[in-house]
Amino acid sequence: MQTPDPSSSYNPQQIENYVQTLWQENQAFKTTEDSNKEKYYCLSMFPYPSGSLHMGHVRNYTIGDVISHFQRMQGKNVLQPMGWDAFGLPAENAAIKNQKPPAEWTYANIDYMRAQLKQLGFSYDWDRELATCKPEYYRWEQWFFIQLLEKGLVYRKNSIVNWDPVDQTVLANEQVIEGRGWRSGALVERREIPQWFLKITDYAEELLAELDEMEGKWPTSVLQMQRNWIGKSQGIEIDFEVVDSNEKIRVYTTRPDTLMGATYLALAAEHPLLSSLSDPELQKFKEKCSQHGVSEASIEQLTKEGINTGLKAIHPLSGEIIPIWSANFVLMNYGTGAVMCVPAHDVRDHQFAVEYKLPIKQVIAPKPQEQQEEINTDQEAYTSKHGITVNSGEFNNLGFTNAFDRIADALEKQGKGERKINYRLRDWGVSRQRYWGCPIPVVHCEKCGTVPVSEDQLPVTLPEDVVVQGDGSPLTRLENFTQTHCPKCQQPATRETDTFDTFFESSWYFARFTCSDANAMVDKRANYWLPVDQYVGGVEHAILHLLYSRFFHKAMRDLKLINSNEPFERLLTQGMVLKNNEKMSKSKGNTVDPQPLIDRYGADTIRLFMMFASPPEQSLEWSDAGVEGASRFLKRFWHFTMAYIEEHHKEAPITDLKLAKLSESQLNFRFSTYQALEKATQDIQRNHFNTAIAAMMSLLNEAYRYLIKEQQDSALIKEALLIMIRVLAPITPHICQYLWEQINQKNELLCFQAWPEVDNNALKRTTVTIVVQVNGKIRGKIEVATNAPEENVVKAAVIAPTVKKHIENQKIIKTIYVPNKLISLVIKP
RNA sequence: GCCCAGGUGGCGGAACUGGUAGACGCAACGGACUUAAAAUCCGUCGAUAUUUGAUAUCGUGCCGGUUCGAUUCCGGCCCUGGGCACCA
Numbered sequence: 001m002q003t004p005d006p007s008s009s010y011n012p013q014q015i016e017n018y019v020q021t022l023w024q025e026n027q028a029f030k031t032t033e034d035s036n037k038e039k040y041y042c043l044s045m046f047p048y049p050s051g052s053l054h055m056g057h058v059r060n061y062t063i064g065d066v067i068s069h070f071q072r073m074q075g076k077n078v079l080q081p082m083g084w085d086a087f088g089l090p091a092e093n094a095a096i097k098n099q100k101p102p103a104e105w106t107y108a109n110i111d112y113m114r115a116q117l118k119q120l121g122f123s124y125d126w127d128r129e130l131a132t133c134k135p136e137y138y139r140w141e142q143w144f145f146i147q148l149l150e151k152g153l154v155y156r157k158n159s160i161v162n163w164d165p166v167d168q169t170v171l172a173n174e175q176v177i178e179g180r181g182w183r184s185g186a187l188v189e190r191r192e193i194p195q196w197f198l199k200i201t202d203y204a205e206e207l208l209a210e211l212d213e214m215e216g217k218w219p220t221s222v223l224q225m226q227r228n229w230i231g232k233s234q235g236i237e238i239d240f241e242v243v244d245s246n247e248k249i250r251v252y253t254t255r256p257d258t259l260m261g262a263t264y265l266a267l268a269a270e271h272p273l274l275s276s277l278s279d280p281e282l283q284k285f286k287e288k289c290s291q292h293g294v295s296e297a298s299i300e301q302l303t304k305e306g307i308n309t310g311l312k313a314i315h316p317l318s319g320e321i322i323p324i325w326s327a328n329f330v331l332m333n334y335g336t337g338a339v340m341c342v343p344a345h346d347v348r349d350h351q352f353a354v355e356y357k358l359p360i361k362q363v364i365a366p367k368p369q370e371q372q373e374e375i376n377t378d379q380e381a382y383t384s385k386h387g388i389t390v391n392s393g394e395f396n397n398l399g400f401t402n403a404f405d406r407i408a409d410a411l412e413k414q415g416k417g418e419r420k421i422n423y424r425l426r427d428w429g430v431s432r433q434r435y436w437g438c439p440i441p442v443v444h445c446e447k448c449g450t451v452p453v454s455e456d457q458l459p460v461t462l463p464e465d466v467v468v469q470g471d472g473s474p475l476t477r478l479e480n481f482t483q484t485h486c487p488k489c490q491q492p493a494t495r496e497t498d499t500f501d502t503f504f505e506s507s508w509y510f511a512r513f514t515c516s517d518a519n520a521m522v523d524k525r526a527n528y529w530l531p532v533d534q535y536v537g538g539v540e541h542a543i544l545h546l547l548y549s550r551f552f553h554k555a556m557r558d559l560k561l562i563n564s565n566e567p568f569e570r571l572l573t574q575g576m577v578l579k580n581n582e583k584m585s586k587s588k589g590n591t592v593d594p595q596p597l598i599d600r601y602g603a604d605t606i607r608l609f610m611m612f613a614s615p616p617e618q619s620l621e622w623s624d625a626g627v628e629g630a631s632r633f634l635k636r637f638w639h640f641t642m643a644y645i646e647e648h649h650k651e652a653p654i655t656d657l658k659l660a661k662l663s664e665s666q667l668n669f670r671f672s673t674y675q676a677l678e679k680a681t682q683d684i685q686r687n688h689f690n691t692a693i694a695a696m697m698s699l700l701n702e703a704y705r706y707l708i709k710e711q712q713d714s715a716l717i718k719e720a721l722l723i724m725i726r727v728l729a730p731i732t733p734h735i736c737q738y739l740w741e742q743i744n745q746k747n748e749l750l751c752f753q754a755w756p757e758v759d760n761n762a763l764k765r766t767t768v769t770i771v772v773q774v775n776g777k778i779r780g781k782i783e784v785a786t787n788a789p790e791e792n793v794v795k796a797a798v799i800a801p802t803v804k805k806h807i808e809n810q811k812i813i814k815t816i817y818v819p820n821k822l823i824s825l826v827i828k829p
Numbered sequence: 830g831c832c833c834a835g836g837u838g839g840c841g842g843a844a845c846u847g848g849u850a851g852a853c854g855c856a857a858c859g860g861a862c863u864u865a866a867a868a869u870c871c872g873u874c875g876a877u878a879u880u881u882g883a884u885a886u887c888g889u890g891c892c893g894g895u896u897c898g899a900u901u902c903c904g905g906c907c908c909u910g911g912g913c914a915c916c917a
Contacts, residue, residue, distance in 0.1 A: 045917095047917090048916090048917050050917090085917070088916080088917065089915085089916060089917085090916080090917085161915070162915075170915075171915075172915040172916060173913095173914085173915055173916080174915080174916045174917095175915085175916085219834095220833095221833050221834055222833085224832080224833065225832065225833050225834095225911095225912070228831090228832050228833080229832080229912090229913085229914090231832095294914095294915085295913075295914085295915090296830095296831085296913050296914075297830080297831090297912090297913055299830090300830040300831065300913085301830055302830090329830095333914090348830090425914095426914070428914080429914080429915080431915095432915065433915090434915085501915070502915095502916090502917070503914095503917085506917085538911095538917090539833090539834080539911060539912085540911060540912070540917080541912095541917080542833080542911080542912065543832095543833095543912060543913080543914085544912085544913090544914065544917095545917080547914095575834095575835095575910090575911090576910075576911075578910090612841090612842095612853085612854070613841060613842080613854090614841065614842060615842085617834095618835080618842090619835085619910070619911095620841085621840085621841060623840080623841065623855070625840090625841095625854095625855050625856065626840095626841065626854075626855060628855080629854055629855055630854085632854095633854085635868095635869095636869095639869090682845080683845090686845075688843095688845085690841095690842070690843085690853080690854095691842095691843065691844095691845095691852080691853080693853080693854090694842095694843075694852065694853035694854075695852095695853085696853095697853055697854075698852080698853065701853095704870090769849090771848075771849050773848080773849090773897075773898065774897090775897060775898080776848095776896085776897050776898035776899095777897095777898085778849060781849080802884090813897095814897065815897090816848085816897060816898080818848060821848065821849090822848050822849080822898095824848075824897055824898065825897085826897045826898095827897095
């Protein structure tokens, strides 16, 4: 390796090669468990190996790397691993297109992207690298699945999927475009098939309750989204008897206070009660409902449609006969697949009632004393919970809570209903009818039914050398794979050909990184490292991935595999990377490939631009000119430092600062140095890397303007440079490592140097500038002694010329003083 | 449709807990250096009015409120983005 020439101009490629080799030779980022040091586990969401890195990856991994470097310089034992979320749909699509096995495509992508990450100089412990598509990884999730099965946290039930009748395959929601299959263009149908489910709902209460403990450590918005997603509600399950039948329809409501206003019931098209009816109109309606995707967003935006089933139900309290309708907005997947409808007090029920001319019965009215304007439930639903009951017979004149309780009591007494806490959260369906995923380790035996594979037979290995054609999973055609023996009775049996949802792999990889070579799912090293101290990733994962990971972590805890309750102590959700105000995506053809930029400017410039352009949580707009600016700053930084070493330092190394002898202007420069350090340190701690960089830019600008006249000036500049190099080290580690070597004239690793400390003496000031306001408007600035008492400040303020003319002949009736900052004078208008 | 964010100069953003709106950077413009250009360095840079100066008024998506003082808090809108359970 050639050592870069200090006399040349800034050559990022040369420096970055040199520094990366230096790290590698020293195994700088290889991490082992060390009980003498405080551990810090920093994790960025691992990438799907789609082909090459995109800007979102670069941003994500730079943020994680900055945090890792910063914590390392705080003296912590930092683990930062990297791996590959390697199973998934895009590999199958690429396989169809290229007629190559998904495995081949995936491994090639991993190799390319790994090289890109190395080029960007991220401080990963590559010894812990893992790929989820490798048997040594997924065998442990097969094992885990069997443990969950034995614990009763797994079950199989029928569930609805999108079915493409032409391609004869199950479609993901994203593959359904306006109700049609994306490849075939055929109208999508709904189809019911048996699927495996994990009982995440068993953990609903804990998953919800623990969110309160995470306040301040996770973004409030993510906590709120998770709360709403889990959606705990208190309500009542009510049975409506069907007229001339033994059947009952069970509904759930959080508004039993409006029960007396229920004028019809609505059932999902797939509701079992409707399966025996042969009315042709109803069949048509069911068919229409089945020709639609299953995603909630598309269903909620449908025009509300329904049909009268002809069936009738008996109101459990009033005994009234009410009609039973079927409606396209009621979903079999949610709750009981049936709802009671109260058009007077629910917006959607109201719309539907108006459309189909169903009766509207008002049973809640505003409290008389609070009534501001007339309400007319024929016109609009009155949804407030702050009214009182009317038209409700014995339940009249009650507020929400009382009405809830009295009606619940009445129903429970008659055995027609019961109080129930409900969660919106549904169990996690993990079966996928796809090839490129982890095989679900069960066997179907004619005699014994569905039997888990015995642990000594794991892993169930996915054959990698296959051709995918897009007409369903190739696994079903591979007899070598499907033909097996029942683990229980040893008779011939067939393997399950469904694979796991890829969220399965990403729900525990953070634990595997702590011991990626363990001959178990995890070993005791997991308890040294977990929980992850800082997790960094896209905000688009705010709900599903994070919730599933939290669930897995708790399930692993209950299997005594780990001893913490939550996987991620702190969470940083980064915003999107935009180009021309649009999310970058291949389909829009507006991606910026980082590779040419890395080749042209080097890793440090790209990293600096990414961190400077906006704070991590906000979306970042890509700008070629901005990259140019970042590059310019690094050149300035380089030239200034190298010129300084050449002119002032090389021949005659700088002597120490003599603090007592500094002049006014020298003290001012030193003040600026430490003010910048203090600001940058605080900003990095709160993840505002952009303003930390701005502070260093300002300091460099000031250093440029500062004239070196004597040794003490020289020492001050050196002090400032040593601070700049260390503060920028996490962001632009290569250039800083090199400048550190040059200025100190020795080869040592900058990444293990201590973070510079603020000298509070340098920040002491004898006077401060105070803003003077009159009636809230700024009218002047005055210079006063630090911590001056209010009366002195007021005296100085009123005689300041720009202030004086605004208070002439007026009496000051009030003053507000914010010490060292502001004095506000209030005069009569 | 439901849940969660965001909206500040020509542009990216700053203002941390209600206290100087526009730090830092980009672009633009002016100057220095140069035969010239690039690069580099120095300077100007929200709008309007009186007008060399300085000062005043307006200005943080829109409308209203609280306050001595609001980008920040409250109420109501508009727009954009993320998620909605089989994209990852």
